[in-house]
Amino acid sequence: MPFSAGTRIGPYEIVATLGAGGMGEVYKARDSRLDRTVALKLMRSAMSSDENHRKRFLREARATAAFSHPGIAGMYDAGESNDLLYLAMEFVPGHTLQYEIAKGAISSAFVREYSIQIATALEHAHARGILHRDIKPGNIMVSNDNAIKLLDFGLAQFLLPQDETATLITTAGSFVGTYQYCAPEVLSGRAATIRSDLYSLGVVMYEMACGRTPFAGLQERALVAAALLGESPRVEERNPAVSGVLAGLIARAMAPQPQERFASAAELAAALRTMDNRPDSGAVVRERANPVIAVMDFVNLSGDPNSEWLATGIAETVTADLRKLKNVQVVTRERVQLQLRRIEDRSDTSMIGRLLNARWLVTGSFQRAGNRIRITPKLLEAASGEGAQLEKIDGEWDDLFELQDRVVREILRALNVEMDSSARRKVATPEARRLEAYEHYTEGQKGLRILGKDSIENSRRHLELAIELDPEYAVAYAALGHTYAMRWIYRNDPDDLSRASGCLEHAIELDPELGTPYGTLAYVYGRQNKIEKGVKAGLKGIRLDRDVATSHYFTGFASWIAGLEISGSYLQPAVEHFMNVIDVEPTLSSAWLNLGTMAMHNGAYDRAESLISEVLSLRASRRAIVELPFGEMILAEIFLRRLDWERALEWHDRGLKYMTQMDSVYKETAVALHCCGLADIYLRQNKPDEALAHLHKAWRVVHEFPNMMAHNRVLTRTMATMAWVYADLGDRNRAEQLIADAKKLLETVFSTPGGMIHGVLTLDLCHTLSIALLRLNQTEAACEMFGKAVERGWGDAAWMNNDPALIPLATLPQFQVWRQQVRELPQLQFRRGERAA
Numbered sequence: 001m002p003f004s005a006g007t008r009i010g011p012y013e014i015v016a017t018l019g020a021g022g023m024g025e026v027y028k029a030r031d032s033r034l035d036r037t038v039a040l041k042l043m044r045s046a047m048s049s050d051e052n053h054r055k056r057f058l059r060e061a062r063a064t065a066a067f068s069h070p071g072i073a074g075m076y077d078a079g080e081s082n083d084l085l086y087l088a089m090e091f092v093p094g095h096t097l098q099y100e101i102a103k104g105a106i107s108s109a110f111v112r113e114y115s116i117q118i119a120t121a122l123e124h125a126h127a128r129g130i131l132h133r134d135i136k137p138g139n140i141m142v143s144n145d146n147a148i149k150l151l152d153f154g155l156a157q158f159l160l161p162q163d164e165t166a167t168l169i170t171t172a173g174s175f176v177g178t179y180q181y182c183a184p185e186v187l188s189g190r191a192a193t194i195r196s197d198l199y200s201l202g203v204v205m206y207e208m209a210c211g212r213t214p215f216a217g218l219q220e221r222a223l224v225a226a227a228l229l230g231e232s233p234r235v236e237e238r239n240p241a242v243s244g245v246l247a248g249l250i251a252r253a254m255a256p257q258p259q260e261r262f263a264s265a266a267e268l269a270a271a272l273r274t275m276d277n278r279p280d281s282g283a284v285v286r287e288r289a290n291p292v293i294a295v296m297d298f299v300n301l302s303g304d305p306n307s308e309w310l311a312t313g314i315a316e317t318v319t320a321d322l323r324k325l326k327n328v329q330v331v332t333r334e335r336v337q338l339q340l341r342r343i344e345d346r347s348d349t350s351m352i353g354r355l356l357n358a359r360w361l362v363t364g365s366f367q368r369a370g371n372r373i374r375i376t377p378k379l380l381e382a383a384s385g386e387g388a389q390l391e392k393i394d395g396e397w398d399d400l401f402e403l404q405d406r407v408v409r410e411i412l413r414a415l416n417v418e419m420d421s422s423a424r425r426k427v428a429t430p431e432a433r434r435l436e437a438y439e440h441y442t443e444g445q446k447g448l449r450i451l452g453k454d455s456i457e458n459s460r461r462h463l464e465l466a467i468e469l470d471p472e473y474a475v476a477y478a479a480l481g482h483t484y485a486m487r488w489i490y491r492n493d494p495d496d497l498s499r500a501s502g503c504l505e506h507a508i509e510l511d512p513e514l515g516t517p518y519g520t521l522a523y524v525y526g527r528q529n530k531i532e533k534g535v536k537a538g539l540k541g542i543r544l545d546r547d548v549a550t551s552h553y554f555t556g557f558a559s560w561i562a563g564l565e566i567s568g569s570y571l572q573p574a575v576e577h578f579m580n581v582i583d584v585e586p587t588l589s590s591a592w593l594n595l596g597t598m599a600m601h602n603g604a605y606d607r608a609e610s611l612i613s614e615v616l617s618l619r620a621s622r623r624a625i626v627e628l629p630f631g632e633m634i635l636a637e638i639f640l641r642r643l644d645w646e647r648a649l650e651w652h653d654r655g656l657k658y659m660t661q662m663d664s665v666y667k668e669t670a671v672a673l674h675c676c677g678l679a680d681i682y683l684r685q686n687k688p689d690e691a692l693a694h695l696h697k698a699w700r701v702v703h704e705f706p707n708m709m710a711h712n713r714v715l716t717r718t719m720a721t722m723a724w725v726y727a728d729l730g731d732r733n734r735a736e737q738l739i740a741d742a743k744k745l746l747e748t749v750f751s752t753p754g755g756m757i758h759g760v761l762t763l764d765l766c767h768t769l770s771i772a773l774l775r776l777n778q779t780e781a782a783c784e785m786f787g788k789a790v791e792r793g794w795g796d797a798a799w800m801n802n803d804p805a806l807i808p809l810a811t812l813p814q815f816q817v818w819r820q821q822v823r824e825l826p827q828l829q830f831r832r833g834e835r836a837a
Contacts, residue, residue, distance in 0.1 A: 071148055098138040114140075210238040293360045294353075301366065334625045338587065361382050375392070444476070477507035485500040492711055501521065518540045538559075548584075553581045560594065597634050602827060604827070636677050655674045713765065719739075
């Protein structure tokens with residue numbers, strides 16, 4: 001019998017009924033202890049007396065509690081009250097995907113977006129050994145911010161309303177799932193696997209694209225037979241507006257044989273992300289008509305360890321030369337090396353091709369004997385592993401550059417790709433005039449891919465030697481400039497930025513068509529407070545080479561600073577540049593991080609959480625290129641703004657634990673900011689003593705590492721938060737002195753906008769100082785300080801309204817003006833589909 005509103009179940013008060021099924025009900029309820037809304041799931045009392053049902057209910061509860069992912073509805077509590085078993089889950093405001101599909105086919109942009117989010121959530125579950133087994137639109141929530149939440153891992157058959165496709169309970173010889181979405185192997189009585197979940201997701205993708213399931217209208221026996229044979233109408237037949245690329249991905253996910261499907265949810269998500277979904281392109285894969293090539297390290301057959309560097313060197317040079325051409329696409333060396341580290345069997349070309357989204361693989365070997373060298377290149381079709389016939393290339397060691405150019409020509413000949421005269425000149429241009437310089441450049445490039453202090457210094461030494469040996473080595477100057485720019489992060493020495501800009505500008509003098517140095521200059525100029533100059537440099541780098549992810553990234557970074565410090569009109573272009581990064585290089589996790597941070601500051605918390613989850617997913621799967629260690633910190637801030645103190649504390653603790661294992665140029669900055677974040681939460685819980693303990697740790701870090709990244713900003717935040725603590729503890733003199741010191745330091749921050757980093761944007765510091773002033777009852781000064789936060793790009797109207805620490809400002813007329821001003825700001829768009837609308 002359903003419960004009415006107001007009924008108490010343990011600490012929960014029923015608000016409304018959400019759904020009912022054969023074994024229980026789901027209610028919207030209020031947690032009286034934490035004053036939050038939950039989805040309360042109750043097992044019927046008649047069934048809770050069955051020990052098997054009880055064990056399964058609680059076993060599934062424990063499984064769900066193992067998840068911590070924004071794409072999966074969280075588990076809060078499990079218990080029993082008056083013989084009723086209950087689960088308290090995250091309540092997701094919004095509607096089911098089933099409700100959205102009922103209105104008709106969904107646009108391809110959102111089919112892609114939703115599918116990526118579902119696949120990412122599944123990857124998280126599968127990594128923890130848990131299958132969903134009942135993926136269908138009724139078990140997928142679409143939040144009010146269009147973020148996806150996957151519901152009911154293994155519980156859907158108990159708790160959700162029945163629909164026209166009945167859910168089956170596990171019995172001998174049957175399955176858990178829904179006929180319309182169930183994989184053929186499971187229908188045949190075999191055990192479900194990861195690929196079974198992916199099949200179900202493929203059916204959901206089909207239904208989103210077409211507005212109905214592939215086997216709609218078929219009765220049980222006919223449906224099973226059609227599923228086993230893979231006999232469903234093609235997506236294009238039911239909706240001609242769907243591109244062939246998206247239809248192909250759906251067909252592969254739904255392949256009747258498991259081995260023909262994607263191997264993992266991560267692989268499916270990667271394939272979806274690398275689609276070029278711009279409105280003017282017809283949603284085609286980035287490969288378009290050009291071959292996509294990945295170059296792997298060559299094998300040293302010489303037995304001489306002194307020649308080992310050439311294994312990477314040939315791959316670097318061949319990649320660089322192929323990238324000079326406009327009629328081939330080349331996977332970045334960063335992604336190739338990262339993915340190959342995850343593969344034990346390098347002979348599995350099909351797996352390598354899928355991970356890299358490449359059709360062709362270039363590999364081979366070399367053998368040096370005295371002054372002679374033989375290079376044996378191989379060009380393999382990834383899917384089949386079959387190779388094209390390439391000539392062995394023999395020559396003198398001193399002619400190595402010419403020999404490598406011949407390798408490139410052999411590859412293009414086998415692919416039947418023509419080179420015009422300008423392309424021949426570009427490829428023939430020697431990367432260096434001396435082999436020793438080339439060797440040092442190759443070694444220097446290796447260290448640049450790891451943002452550790454030791455690796456940066458090792459790269460700097462090798463690149464400086466390369467330039468000393470060859471003073472006109474343009475790409476070495478560009479790489480050295482990048483090294484100095486990264487070195488500045490942990491030294492905070494302006495001389496590093498000056499050296500970086502000098503090297504990068506000289507690289508451009510030596511080779512004006514080199515796009516890479518312009519991208520890094522965007523970063524350097526931004527950090528030197530030449531923000532508009534940085535944006536212009538980055539845009540020129542993109543014009544010269546659109547496929548360099550770092551150029552898009554650094555242009556986005558400079559535009560982000562400009563959006564906060566010059567004009568809000570730069571913010572949407574910054575988002576666009578970061579999304580372009582993901583198009584070119586989806587494993588560059590810092591782009592996801594920046595998008596998530598921008599979404600949070602725009603008040604789009606669900607979207608921010610989804611974006612940051614990509615950062616942690618890339619890390620967990622060891623696919624991340626160039627990681628910034630701020631993912632947990634931003635997630636903690638998101639939950640703080642939702643007033644969910646417990647989960648915010650949990651994410652800060654996780655972040656601190658992760659930092660103990662990491663060698664990063666950002667380490668000290670991240671540790672101090674986590675400590676400040678913990679203090680923010682404890683202060684809002686009226687626990688100043690706990691807050692002070694964490695602030696003391698932040699204080700020690702800031703003073704022990706005076707050259708760390710964003711030192712003055714972190715110190716400003718630490719002092720302002722300490723002032724808040726001492727005000728709450730009644731030590732007014734100490735609080736006032738800390739505020740005075742923090743305000744003085746804030747003036748240096750105002751004059752150096754290029755020092756921006758996550759957690760200490762200028763608007764963050766103004767917000768914290770405003771609260772500290774409020775705690776001393778300096779209301780007018782606090783209001784004025786918050787006005788500076790608005791001037792510096794504050795865009796989160798929800799946090800402005802809900803932060804309990806700002807309540808004393810709420811009635812002031814000027815605060816009301818700023819609140820309205822923030823409400824009227826344009827919302828940033830973080831989806832391709834939204835931009836096209």
